[in-house]
Every structure is written in C-alpha cells, then in structure tokens.
Amino acid sequence: MATDRTAPAGRLLGPEFFDRDTLRVAADLLGTVLVRDVDGLPRWGRIVEVEAYCGPTDRAAHSWRGLTPRTSAMFGPPGHAYVYLIYGMHHCLNFVTRPAGCPEAILVRALEPGPGVGRCAGPGLVCRALGVDRSLNGAPLEPPALYVVDDGFRPSPGAIARTPRIGVEYAGEWAELPWRFCLAGPHLSRRLRS
C-alpha cells in the first residue's frame, strides 16, 4: 500500500503575505506547509523553525554589506526564494520579505517532515530533504516548484517560542535579538533555552 504523499491543500501564501513586517511574517509562517514538487512528486513539511534577517542594518544579515551578486535576491521582490551555499556543501532556503530594495528575508531552519521526507532539523537538512538548491535562487514561491500554503493549522499561542538566532555570534548586539521563532516540539534544529 503506497503512502499518500499528497500535499495539504490550503491558501497559497503570495507576495501580499510576505510584503509585511518581517518579524510578523516569521511568526505567521510557523505551522504553514512548505511544498517542493519535482516532476509531479511532492515533498512537504510543516514549518516549525525560522529566523528573521533584517538587513542592511542587521549585522547578522548577508545584506548588511549591501548589494552583492550573491545577495541580489534579498533585494528583490517579496514572495521569492533566496538560496545560498554555505560551507561549500549545504544549501539554505530563505523567503524574501518587504518590497524590492528592502533586503529582508526569513531563513527556514526546520520542518516537521511530511510522508517520505527525511529529517529536516536544520537549514541544510531542509534543503537536502526537499531537493532545494541554488537553481531556485530568485524563483517566485509559486506552484508547482516551490511554495507555501496555509492549510488552516493554527499553533496554540503557548507553543510559539522566541530565542536569539543560531550561528551569528559575530554580529555583536544583533546576535542577541530574539529573532528565531520556533514551534515547540521534537523537530527543532536545537533545543530551546539552555
């Protein structure tokens, strides 16, 4: 008996959803479903951990140094993907927020994996499990390739946690801001608190 891998149906999150305050978008993304379709075979997971990057003032953001070839997607329109290669071997997926010219984005750090999808507890693992690479950099978040839907799931308010972002200690005071948003559970890239 084959596992039903049909992606959850729901409201497609378009540019109007992402063209809002980045911290608000980050919080609202928790519990939504990220879908990646390759040749008609959907892979999906529920978003349980994200981080907001609000350049160019945010020293932890890639856009802090201004527009460069790599970060050009961050300066593009909302509702598009910003995908980059880190440590020469892992890809990281971001959703661009705010209008073009305002280089803010949200890093997808962890998913609760859907049927047949591997472990997604970490930004590199999310991209590996869903088959996301730099060919999607700058692509619009639209079906079928890559998109986000609100299927009606609503996390209980008490389940949402905020902590400082991971791996940005170099950013000084910006590293202390609680811009990592989590849905408490067993699928996070790191445990909450310490």
Next chain:
DNA sequence: GGCACGATTGCT
C-alpha cells in the same frame, strides 16, 4: 590572483 571564512552537519 590570493586568501580567509561562513545564517552547517556529522563523526570522533
């Protein structure tokens, strides 16, 4: 042209 390093991961 050269070089240091990273929004990570997995193994010792």
Next chain:
DNA sequence: GCAATCGTGCCT
C-alpha cells in the same frame, strides 16, 4: 572537538 569543502567578498 573538529574536519569537510567551495563560493563569495575583500585585499593585493
């Protein structure tokens, strides 16, 4: 605790 692995950004 640390190696893997390479594109990017900055310097010469």
